[in-house]
Amino acid sequence: MGVVDQRDRNESEFQDFVLARRRALMHTAYLLTGDTGRAEDLVQTALAKAYVAWRRVRDVEDPAAYVARILINAHASERRRKRVREWFPGTVPESAVADRAEAVADRSALMAALASLAPGQRAVVVLRFWEDRSENDVAYLLGCSVGSVRSQASRGLAKLRAIPELSRLFDHSEVTERLGR
Amino acid sequence: MTRTTNDPGDTGFPDGERLHEAFAEEIDRPGLDGPSYDAVLRSGNARLRRRRVTVGATFAVASVTAVATAVIATGGGASQNVNAADNPTNTTPAAAGTTTAPSGSAPGTTSSAATSTTAPTSPASPTHLPDAVITSGALDGHAWQLVREYKLDPGPPPGITSMPGDPAPHPKPQWCTSLNVIVDGVWTDAGAGGGSCVPLGQQEEAPSLTDAGFASIAIVTPNHVRLGAVVAGSVSPLTASVTAQCGAKSFTDKPLQPSGDNVAYYAFTLPNGSGCQTGALSFFDSSGSRVGAMSGVAFEGGK
Numbered sequence: 001m002g003v004v005d006q007r008d009r010n011e012s013e014f015q016d017f018v019l020a021r022r023r024a025l026m027h028t029a030y031l032l033t034g035d036t037g038r039a040e041d042l043v044q045t046a047l048a049k050a051y052v053a054w055r056r057v058r059d060v061e062d063p064a065a066y067v068a069r070i071l072i073n074a075h076a077s078e079r080r081r082k083r084v085r086e087w088f089p090g091t092v093p094e095s096a097v098a099d100r101a102e103a104v105a106d107r108s109a110l111m112a113a114l115a116s117l118a119p120g121q122r123a124v125v126v127l128r129f130w131e132d133r134s135e136n137d138v139a140y141l142l143g144c145s146v147g148s149v150r151s152q153a154s155r156g157l158a159k160l161r162a163i164p165e166l167s168r169l170f171d172h173s174e175v176t177e178r179l180g181r
Numbered sequence: 182m183t184r185t186t187n188d189p190g191d192t193g194f195p196d197g198e199r200l201h202e203a204f205a206e207e208i209d210r211p212g213l214d215g216p217s218y219d220a221v222l223r224s225g226n227a228r229l230r231r232r233r234v235t236v237g238a239t240f241a242v243a244s245v246t247a248v249a250t251a252v253i254a255t256g257g258g259a260s261q262n263v264n265a266a267d268n269p270t271n272t273t274p275a276a277a278g279t280t281t282a283p284s285g286s287a288p289g290t291t292s293s294a295a296t297s298t299t300a301p302t303s304p305a306s307p308t309h310l311p312d313a314v315i316t317s318g319a320l321d322g323h324a325w326q327l328v329r330e331y332k333l334d335p336g337p338p339p340g341i342t343s344m345p346g347d348p349a350p351h352p353k354p355q356w357c358t359s360l361n362v363i364v365d366g367v368w369t370d371a372g373a374g375g376g377s378c379v380p381l382g383q384q385e386e387a388p389s390l391t392d393a394g395f396a397s398i399a400i401v402t403p404n405h406v407r408l409g410a411v412v413a414g415s416v417s418p419l420t421a422s423v424t425a426q427c428g429a430k431s432f433t434d435k436p437l438q439p440s441g442d443n444v445a446y447y448a449f450t451l452p453n454g455s456g457c458q459t460g461a462l463s464f465f466d467s468s469g470s471r472v473g474a475m476s477g478v479a480f481e482g483g484k
Contacts, residue, residue, distance in 0.1 A: 015218055018218050018221055019218060022214070022215030022216065022221075023213070023214060023215055025215060026213050026214065026215035027208040027213060030207075030208060030213055031204060031207070031208065036212045036213060039213070040215065040216050043215050043216055044216040044220055044221055044224050045224070047216070047221040047224075047225070048221055048224035048225040048227075048228055049225075049228070050225075051221060051222065051224075051225030051226075051228075052225055052228050052229055108207055110203050110204070110207055111207060125200075126204075128197070129197045129200040129201050129204065130200075130201060130204040132201070157197075157200075160200070166203075169199045169200060169203055170199060
């Protein structure tokens, strides 16, 4: 197979991967950031990094988990800088004051609650309860211990349960019973 | 049904099912399809190009560092005070009509020239451009500056070690551009970051004429008193002028390109009470043709 053919094959594989995974990555990124623009940037960054080293990525046991970890790392890196992204034309609101108020009001109670979690807790909660990943998987993705994942998940959930706006989500009697054992 | 996403033997979280369903509802909205394949490809190819551009970079950067330092020392910022002279409610009386005053550090004035002698730039990186003052002035007696800085991103945070067979080597370290406001010599960190990041020894690529950035950054004293905001953003060095329109008022700024930088920056200052909560920005090339515009811009959105 020639070099060009190989490159075409790589690109074709990568394209299939992107088309298959981008929505799932976007969902996770959105739950991590609470912002569609930042989520899309995050996904694009993660996929672009995967593209750069696609030949290696495709050969790992679980490329999807691998790219998920790239995304998590990119998010952690962004968070560490603690800066606000520049706004670009497509995301500028028509009316600053009114739209800001509406945006806040429109944010679901769940997203507001997620935003109240510590970043690490939020990541654990999203990976555990949205992506249904095991504690071992989450530990791998976040680069921490299983015990840390377990405690962060427990604390994160406890914090969510304590938020009145989310009371409809939880059956408190059952939860208390199960967690109290 | 009770969802138990735990590993065998772990304490279960029976409310995980409801949380999962709530998450599902949350993401069931338009706009969450993710980036297009073309966008990913462009971004990926840009990363590849940046990796390849290394020849002579260190020498080149070291050379322009000296030049850029000279620019800071002589000023060179260029901005307009959007509040201008026609706002009687301004709480900074001396600010009106002093948009070109060279004595930038004089209390109560806003200036287009950098307050070079007092510019509290962070230590210049030996391998990247030093901070550059985009604009500066004084509001209510507080000297302030808008600075383009390159922040060092040291790599993965503690607890997240390098990825096994890292498929995308995270530059360690890398430089990321951001705009920051300094008030009374204190970095407020209220700025807009998240700009491009480049590995050591590489230069940020020049944006296209149509690729303008925008941020509204609060000017806040170390005691958390808000003095106003500065509307600023990155533009192509080929952008000849930027016009801000706020109601019937219109102001024009010539973007400043820090020496050695491939990016230029525009800035408009809005003292408290400017009344310019929203407005529009227009970007023009050297022939006077409008190459970009933003409407409904939150001029005083800076927090």
